[in-house]
Amino acid sequence: MPAEKPNQKLVVAVSSRALFDLDESHRIFETQGKEAFCRYQIEHENEILEPGFGFALVKKFLDLNLAFPDEPLVEIILLSQNSADTGLRIFNSIAHHQLNITRAAFTSGVSPYAYIPAFGAHLFLSANGDDVRKALDAGCPAATIVSGAASNPTSQLRIAFDGDAVLFSDDSERIYQQHGLAAFAANERNEAHTPLPGGPLKAFLSALHRIQTHFGPETAPIRTALVTARAAPAHERVVRTLRAWEIRIDEALFLGGMPKGAFLKAFGADIFFDDQKGHCDSAVLHQVAAAHVPNGITNRPES
Template identity: 50%
Template structure:
C-alpha cells in the first residue's frame, strides 16, 4: 500500500528558504545552470547554513514523536537533482528528517503542491508563490534579509498572522483603500456580525488548530497581528469565533509599526500581505509576504 500524507501537516519549501544558498543563488540567477550545478557538486560535503525558515521547519518536525507522524516537510525546488543532493546532505548534517523532494531544474514547481496535499509553500521566488496562491494553496515569499528566529522557546512553535488578505479575505482592505478609514470603520460596524470571507491562510490556521489539540511534545502558539483597531477589531474576533478557531494572542495595532510587537512575541515566522509590514517584521523575525489581494495587485 503506498505511503499517504493524509492527516499530516505538509510543508513544501524551497531549498533556498530552508538553507542559506544566497551566494550560490547569484550564479543560479545568472542563468549559467551548468556552473551552478558544478558549484553545488563541489560544495556537496560542505553543509549549508540554516536559512530564514530553518527554525520553523526544525520545530515543526519536532511535533513528530515515536510512531506518530504529524508533519511532513518536502523540499520543492527549481534546483536540479544534483544540486538537490546538497540540500539533503545539509538536512542530514543539521539533523532534519527530510525524506522527500521534488527538483524541477528551473521549471515552476508549484504544480506539485496538489499531489503533495500541501498546507503551506515557502519560497523566495515571487512568481512561484503567486502561482501557488492562485491555485488555492497558502504560500509566502520568504524575505531573505529576515532576522533568523532567536530560538528562545524550544518547546513552543510561535506563528504570527496578519488578518486582512492573509487569514481573512481582502474585502475590508478594498473598502479602506477606496473610501478611507471612516468608510472602512462604518463598513465594519455595519457588518460586525457577518463573518469575514476566508483568506488564503485560513486552511493553514485550521491545520495548526488541529495540531494544537494533539498531545505533541511541542506546543503551538498563534497570534493575530493586525493594523485593525477598535471598533473594527470586533468583526475579526467574531470571524475566528465563527470558524471555531482560537488564537493565543491578538494585537490590534491601529497602524502602529508591527516590528516592535513581533520582537516581543518572538514568532518562528510571521505572515503579512503588505510590503511595509513585511519590511518592518523582517527586522525582528523571520517573515514571509503573502503576495495576494489588492495590496499586491490582486
Template identity: 50%
Template sequence: MPATLQDQLVVAISSRALFDFEEENCLFETGDAAAYMQLQLERLDVPARPGVAFSLVKKLLAFNDAAQRRVEVVVLSRNDPVSGMRVFRSVAAAGMTVERGVFTQGRDPFRYLRPLGAHLFLSANEADVRQALGLGFPAARVAIGSPQAGSNHPDEVRIAFDGDAVLFADEAERVYQAKGLAAFQKHEKLKAELPLPDGPFKPLLAALHRLQQAGSPVMRLRTALVTARSAPAHERAIRTLMHWGVGVDEAMFLGGLPKGEFLREFEPDFFFDDQTGHIEHAARHVPAGHVAAGVTNSAPAAETTARRARSNRA
C-alpha cells in the same frame, strides 16, 4: 498499502527558504547552470547555513515521534537533482528528518503542490508564490535577509499572521482602499456579527489548530493575530475566528502602529503579511514572508504607498 500524507500538516519549501544559498544563487542568476551545479557538487559535504524558515521547519518536525508523524516537510525546488543531494545532506547535518523532495531544474515547481496536498508553500521566488496562491494554496515569499528566529522558546512553535488578505479575505481592505479609514471602520462596525470570508491562509490556521489539538509531549504551538485593525473593527475579526472554531493565542490590534517591535517581543518563528511595507519592517526583527494576495497586491505600488502614507492605519 501505498504511503499517504493524509492527516499530516504538509509544508512544501524551497531550498533557499530552508537554507542560506544566496552565494550559490548569485552564480545561478548569471545563467551558468553548469557552474552552479559544479559548485554545489564541490560543496556536497559542506552543510548549508540555516535560512529564513529553518527554525519554523525544525520546530514543526519536532511534533513527529516514533509513534506518529504529524508533520511532513517536502523540499520543492527549482534546483537540479545534483544540487538536491546537498540539500538533503544539509538537512541530515541539521538533525532533521526530511524524506521527500521534488527538484525541477528550473521548471515551475508549484504544480506539485496539488498531489502533495500542501498546507503551506514557502519560496524565495515571487512568481512561484503568486502561482501557488492562484491555485488556492497558502504561500509566501520569504524575506531573504530576515534574522534567524530567537532561541528563547525552544519547545514552542510561534507563528504570527496579519488579518485582512491573509487569514481573512480582502473584503474590508477593499473598502479601506476605496473610501478610507472612516468608511472602513463604519463598514466593519455594521458587519461586526457577520464573519469575514476565508482568506488564503485560513487553511493553514485550521491545520495548525488540528496540530495544536493533537498535542505533543515535547513541542507546543502558539499563534498570534497581528493586525492594523483597532476598535471597533477588532470585533469582526474575533467573531470570524469564533465562527471558524479556530482560536489564536494572542491578538494585537495595533491601529496603525508599526508591527516590527511588537513582533520582536512575540518572537515568532515566522510572520505572514500581505503588505510589503509591513514585511520590510518586520524583517528587521523576525523571520517574515510576503503573501502576494488581495487588493493591495493588485493595485499599482505607487498608489498603494501613497494611500498608506495618508493614513494612520498603515
C-alpha cells in the same frame, strides 16, 4: 496522561533556498547561467550548506514530532527548482543537519508550485517571490520568506499572522484602499455578524489549531497570534469570524495602525506573515523572521 494524536498531520512545503543559504550558487546561476550553476553544485555537493532564513522554523516544526515519534504531527516537503542531480548537495545537507525530510520534488528550473496540492501542503514557504505568486494565483497557500532571525528561546513554536488578505480575504481591505477609513469602518460595523471569507493562510491556521486542540493550554507546543492594524469597532467582525470558523487564536493584537515590530518581538514570534512589505520590514527591525504573502489589492492594485 499523553495527549491524543491528531487525525491529520500538518504538511509544510519549503524551497531549498528557504531552507539553506544558497546565495552563492544562486549568484552563479544569475550571472553565469544554468550550466555553470549545475557544475558548481556538483563540484561542491559534499560541502554542507549553512542554514537559510527558514531553517530555524523548519527545525521547530520537526521538533513537534517528538511527542509522537511513530506518527508525526508535521511533515516537511522539499520543493526545489534544482535537478535531482544537483539536489544531492541539498539532501547531503539535510542529512548532516539531521532533519527528517524524506519527500521532495526537483523540477529542473521549472516552478514547483503545481506539486503543492499533490503533496497536500498547508503552506509553501519559498525565497522565490515569483514561485509564491504563481502558487497564490493557483489557489495554493504560500509566502515569501524575506528575513530570518534566531527563534524564541523556548521550545514552543510561536506564529503570528496579519488578518486581511492573509487569514481573511482582502474584501474589507479593498473598501479601505478604494474608499477610505470611514467607509471601511462603516462596512465592518454593518457586517459585524457576517464572517469574513477565508484568505490564503486560513487552512494553515486551521491545521495549527488542530494540533493545539490535542494538548492542554499549558502544554500546547504551538502558540498563535493575530497582529492586525484594525482597531475597535472593526475588531468585532474578526472575533466573530474566528468563532464561526471554530479556530482558536491565542493572542489578538488590534493596533490601530501602530508599527507591528515591537509587538511581534514581545510575543516572541518565530515567524510573522503579512501581505504588506512595510509590516514585514518592521518585524525585521526587531529581529523577527518575516514572510510576505503577496495577496490582495495592496500587492496588485487594480488599474
